[in-house]
Amino acid sequence: KAGVTQTPRYLIKTRGQQVTLSCSPISGHRSVSWYQQTPGQGLQFLFEYFSETQRNKGNFPGRFSGRQFSNSRSEMNVSTLELGDSALYLCASSLISLGYGYTFGSGTRLTVV
Amino acid sequence: GENVEQHPSTLSVQEGDSAVIKCTYSDSASNYFPWYKQELGKRPQLIIDIRSNVGEKKDQRIAVTLNKTAKHFSLHITETQPEDSAVYFCAAGGGADGLTFGKGTHLIIQP
Numbered sequence: 357k358a359g360v361t362q363t364p365r366y367l368i369k370t371r372g373q374q375v376t377l378s379c380s381p382i383s384g385h386r387s388v389s390w391y392q393q394t395p396g397q398g399l400q401f402l403f404e405y406f407s408e409t410q411r412n413k414g415n416f417p418g419r420f421s422g423r424q425f426s427n428s429r430s431e432m433n434v435s436t437l438e439l440g441d442s443a444l445y446l447c448a449s450s451l452i453s454l455g456y457g458y459t460f461g462s463g464t465r466l467t468v469v
Numbered sequence: 470g471e472n473v474e475q476h477p478s479t480l481s482v483q484e485g486d487s488a489v490i491k492c493t494y495s496d497s498a499s500n501y502f503p504w505y506k507q508e509l510g511k512r513p514q515l516i517i518d519i520r521s522n523v524g525e526k527k528d529q530r531i532a533v534t535l536n537k538t539a540k541h542f543s544l545h546i547t548e549t550q551p552e553d554s555a556v557y558f559c560a561a562g563g564g565a566d567g568l569t570f571g572k573g574t575h576l577i578i579q580p
Contacts, residue, residue: 389567399513399558399570412565415470446512455560455568456501460512
């Protein structure tokens, strides 16, 4: 059974640019959640999608957005990148919503210069 | 929203000894408490979880206890081994706000 796949693994972007990250969940999982991981703040919740609908959203500015497709694959977009957006972005898939039984992907390491 | 405090931030124990990591949470509506292990450069992996209707759960050398009244839960690792060295995260949630994670504990197993 394939795990959670995140692409790309690494990204270097310039301030002001925008970026799109992709997450393919485990087959059959309908929930995809996104987290930002930094050394200082730990794991912070961005948003969750379930059956193409955003279920809830963390305390991040509107520059962070996402969507989920009918095949449960999810994308996360960050516009007008800032240096502080440099982080490891992790997605987690689960069979049901609300955080139960997350399986994390390996993450996308975003560096903003 | 939920707030999760995790202690200690770093824990060093001798191989073979036990390790205990503690977390407190603020939202009494939280009903799901997982623990994740993250090795250097790797993804977090679920190692054990507990629901609010259970006070304790064990899986081989790992156990989690939950005190709903005091709003705290703990991870216990017995007979620690070198491969237990990692960062451990607790989390609380199960409601509409998803999971809120603690800041992590860096567990170091000394040979």
